[in-house]
Amino acid sequence: MKSRELRASLPSLLWLLVFVAIPTLLVCYIAFKPATSNGGIAAGWSLSAFKTLADPFFPTIIARTVVIALITTAACLLLALPVAWTMARASASAKNWLLLLVVVPFWTNFLIRVFAWKQILHTEGPLAMLLRNMHLLEANAMLLYHPATVIVVSIYSFLPFAILPLYATAEKFDFTLLDAARDLGASRARALRQVFLPGIRRGISTAAIVVFIPMLGSYIIPDLVGGKESEMIGNKIAQRNFNDRNLPQAAAISAALTLAVLLPFAIRRRTRSD
Amino acid sequence: MSFLRFENIRKSYGSFRAVDDVSLSIEKGQVFSLLGPSGSGKTTLLRMAAGFDKPDQGRIFLDGIDITDLPPERRKVNTVFQNYALFPHLTVRENIAFGLKIAGHDKNTIRREVDRMLALVDLEAHADKGIGAISGGQKQRVAIARALVNRPQVLLLDEPLAALDLKLRQRLLMELNAIHEEVGITFLYVTHDQSEAISISDQIAVMNHGRIQQIGTPTQIYETPHNSFVAAFIGDTNFLNATLESSLDPHHSRARIDAERSIIVKHERPLRPGDSVHLSLRPEKIHLSRSEPEPAPDRNRAQGLIEDRIYFGSHTRYRVRCGPLLLTAEVQHQKFSASDASLAEGDAVWVHWQADDSFLLESYDAQDEALLTELDEEPHDAAP
Structure with a gap:
């Protein structure tokens, strides 16, 4: 890297160091410490926190987390593609309006939007009432607290993050290439x-990574609209932290998750250099 | 027998009439050019032949079959796009193979046909390069190969050379000519460049404002333009407006330009004294001389002053003021003579031309004068 480039990127490198690299290293450091019964960290070193990863329920939680993340990612991509296409083909003024509509949800706090879903899906809420009146929902069945609820709310939350990178590339796409393909005999x-x-x-x-990786660490959505059957890794970390007051165990799970998250990036870097 | 036929085609975009009742017949094996300024409807016609646009009215026939409602992938035509539209994620070879793969040919056939095309456009050495790694001229040739490999009944070319610089354009034009002779496929060639159209075409349709102005061979279009638009758009010309005075013979009359000047005009159709006529006179048909030319019954002559001149190497352009007329004359330098150089601004000269070298226009629009080349601009470069 040239010295000028280095100087220009110094602020962001500092930011990354202070708010990403150091906390991550701290988490790894704590993961190798023994826990104290009152929620602190004892002196010396220990691998006991990592041993909890061998708990029999972990494979289930990991599999569930990955499946929920994959379904959400796939659904977001499928929904975002036609939106990005439409936006890219729209007139300049329509483009700005559509872009605004995609970004508008960000004006409301994320937590509040998830709570809004709780209202919408509540047993006495408008949707449940409507479905019950149409005899599509049984009297005491619930729309909340299913894995499917977590997926629906996650799709809602992450859709803009999928639309934006897709739109950015679709906007630069040369649509006469599609004419050329049709001209050469390809169906639509x-x-x-x-x-x-x-x-x-x-x-x-980019869209897949931007949705999939935060989904792996998802915690608020399954906590608020999910039930016992939709617990994800993020919830386990929170439990270790707030309920069990066992920081090393929370840190050990976090460290394992971070490692798993870094893997796709490494793969992507390799495919990019091809 | 016509091979590709447009019948009474109309197409509007909002209130803009892109194509206004156009009928065209293109013979098999011809290079047929649609020539006109931007917005004249030529590209719209080509896109309708390709299937990207549908006419509001009218039908299109290819080899006797109505293709008006067929989608692009079901027409036996292929297009060379203005900006090539090569697939950036594929190599040169994969781009050329695209159509064959979709048609479901086997690997060996595809390889053989693509190799044949690579040889035709002289790109064997670049077959496995990405599209980003080749030059503009090479991209152009890939685009031609990618279209031709499918053996279309008609090859549609949309301003195929517009993005290239002049030298490369001339070379590729010759290559395109050679390719046409080799494959013998019908070409429909869209361009705004009159020199391109004249040098490559068997037939040219000159278009303006969505209408055909004239259809003919390059010579017919250049030598016998129907109206002032065609005369001014193809090459350069002088417009002479005169009133008929007396008939000399069935095809020649004397016409008056102003109180002091009258000329002999040739006309195919019968005209009566009193008719006003508009003539086109090409700059290269006008001769200049210092001494008074011999009077002759079939020659027009007038005295004038040189207003300005510009030297182009192979020829010099003069603007000569003859009363109300400002004539552009072009003098070729067959061999260098001192007298060529001695004509200077402000000199008195005689202009003279063969009466039969001027051509009577069917219609005249004073606005078309704006298309004429100004002396300080490059010659032979039609306004886009």
């Missing part, structure tokens, strides 16, 4: 598959 669907999707593959991979 085939032109989309073989020319449009490869053309915006950067946006697709």
Whole structure:
């Protein structure tokens, strides 16, 4: 890196060091400490925190977390693609309006928006009443506290993050390439598959990562709208932290999750350099 | 027999009439050019032939079959796009193979056909390069190969050379000509560049404001333009407006320009004294001389003053003031003579031309004078 580039990126590097690198190292450090019964950290070193990772319920929780994250990511991509397409093809003024509509949810606090879903899906809420009146929902069945609820609310929350990178690449896509593909005999669907999707593959991979990785650490959504059957890794970390007051165990799970999250990035770097 | 036929095509975008009742017949194996300024409807016609746009009215026939409602992928035509529209995620070879793969040909056929095309456009050495790694001229050739490999009945070319610089354009034009001779496919060639159209075409349709102005061979279009638009858009010309005075023979009359000047005009159709006529006279048909030319019954002559001149190497352009007329004359330098150089601004000269070298226009619009080349601009460069 040239010295000028280094100087220009110094503030952001500092930011990363103070708010990402040091906390991550702290978490790793705490993970190797023994816990005290009153929630503190004892002197010396210990691997006991990591031994809790061998708990029999962990494989289930990990599998569930990954499945929920994958379904949410796939759904977000499928929903975001037509939106990004429409936005990219819209007139300049329509583009600005659509972009505004995508960003508008960010004006309301995330937590409040999840609570709003609790209202919407509540047993006495409008949706449940409507479905019950249409005899589509049994009298004492609930819309809240299912894994599916977690997925629906997660899709809602992460959709804008999928739309934005897809739109950014679709906007730069040369749509005459689709004419060219049709001209060479491709059906509409085939032109989309073989020319449009490869053309915006950067946006697709960015969108997937931007949804999938935060989903792995998702904690608020399953905590508020999920039930026992939709507990995710994030909830376990929170439990270790707030209920069990065992910081080393919380740190050990966090460290393992961080490692798992870094893996896709390493893979992506490799595919990028191809 | 016409091979590609447009019948009474109309197309509007909002209130803008892009194509206004156009009928065209293109023979098999021809290079047919649609020539006109931007907004003249030529690209819209090509896009309708490709299937990207549908006419509001009218039908399009290819080899006797109505293709008006067929989607692009079901027409046996292929397009060379203005900006090539090559697939950036594929190599040169994969780009050319795209159509064959979709048609479901086997690997060996595809390889053989693509190799044949690579040889035709002289790109064997670049077959496995990415699109980003080749030059503009090479991209152009990939675009041609990618279209031709599908053996289309008609190759549609949309301003294929517009993005290239002049030298490369001239070279690729010759290559395109050679390719056409080799494959013998019908070309529909859209361009705003009159020199391109003249040098490559068998037939040219000159378009303006969504209408066909004239259809003919390059020579017909250049030598016998129907109206002032065609005369001014193709090459450069002088417009002479005169009133018929007396008939000399069935095809020649004397016409008056002003109180002091009258000229002999040739006309195919019968005209009566009193008719006003508009003539096109190409700059290269006008001769200049210091001494008075011999009077002849079939020559027009007038005295004038040189207003300005500009030297172009192979020729010099003069603007000569003859009373109300400001004539542009072009003198070729067959061999260098001192007298060529000695004509200077302010000199008195005689202008003279063969009466049969001026051409009577069917219609005249004073606005078309704006298309004429100004002396300080490059010659032979039609306004886009």
